[in-house]
Amino acid sequence: GAGVSQSPRYKVAKRGQDVALRCDPISGHVSLFWYQQALGQGPEFLTYFQNEAQLDKSGLPSDRFFAERPEGSVSTLKIQRTQQEDSAVYLCASSSDRRSTDTQYFGPGTRLTVL
Amino acid sequence: GESVGLHLPTLSVQEGDNSIINCAYSNSASDYFIWYKQESGKGPQFIIDIRSNMDKRQGQRVTVLLNKTVKHLSLQIAATQPGDSAVYFCAEVTQGGSEKLVFGKGTKLTVNP
Numbered sequence: 001g002a003g004v005s006q007s008p009r010y011k012v013a014k015r016g017q018d019v020a021l022r023c024d025p026i027s028g029h030v031s032l033f034w035y036q037q038a039l040g041q042g043p044e045f046l047t048y049f050q051n052e053a054q055l056d057k058s059g060l061p062s063d064r065f066f067a068e069r070p071e072g073s074v075s076t077l078k079i080q081r082t083q084q085e086d087s088a089v090y091l092c093a094s095s096s097d098r099r100s101t102d103t104q105y106f107g108p109g110t111r112l113t114v115l
Numbered sequence: 116g117e118s119v120g121l122h123l124p125t126l127s128v129q130e131g132d133n134s135i136i137n138c139a140y141s142n143s144a145s146d147y148f149i150w151y152k153q154e155s156g157k158g159p160q161f162i163i164d165i166r167s168n169m170d171k172r173q174g175q176r177v178t179v180l181l182n183k184t185v186k187h188l189s190l191q192i193a194a195t196q197p198g199d200s201a202v203y204f205c206a207e208v209t210q211g212g213s214e215k216l217v218f219g220k221g222t223k224l225t226v227n228p
Binding site for chain 2 (some may be wrong): 004014031033035042043044048056059091093095101102104105107109
């Protein structure tokens with residue numbers, strides 16, 4: 001079946017622009033996660049949804065970052081007034097249930113470059 | 116100056132050799148651990164997992180060892196193949212909190228034919 005998909009795969013933004021990154025999780029998956037991966041480093045947690053509820057947003061680096069999942073499926077990560085330090089790969093992952101031991105399946109990521 | 120994190124630990128092996136990748140995790144309360152493989156331009160791919168009540172688990176060509184005393188995790192890959200070349204990350208989950216993964220530093224594995 002289809003895995004996690006993300007769009008766009010690549011995004012170039014000028015400093016100060018707003019961007020929106022989309023994640024389509026595996027159909028039926030309850031949990032959805034966003035991670036940020038800087039060059040040469042491991043992914044770092046941003047936020048977590050269980051269905052449409054955002055249960056943890058402790059990893060969002062500033063109030064310029066906002067995520068939503070209004071119908072409990074597709075999710076959008078929005079970054080306002082982008083800065084150069086926002087340049088990274090943004091990864092989305094989903095898991096089938098809400099247990100901590102459920103495997104998280106990752107999408108290919110969106111590579112954001114802020115000029 | 117050099118930026119921390121841009122230079123991953125690397126491991127270079129010959130095709131057919133066994134590989135051992137190590138990871139030190141941070142939280143003694145973590146109770147679930149996963150190894151992910153990440154190829155260039157792709158998202159992390161699940162390899163194998165282990166719960167804290169175990170010290171060893173085997174999969175196909177892979178074995179994970181967990182030493183809770185020293186907070187150490189290792190991934191052993193038998194008969195390494197060129198397709199195993201990738202960056203490998205360990206990740207930990209702490210039960211009772213968010214189900215988020217906390218990733219360790221990656222190791223870049225290069226398999227020479």
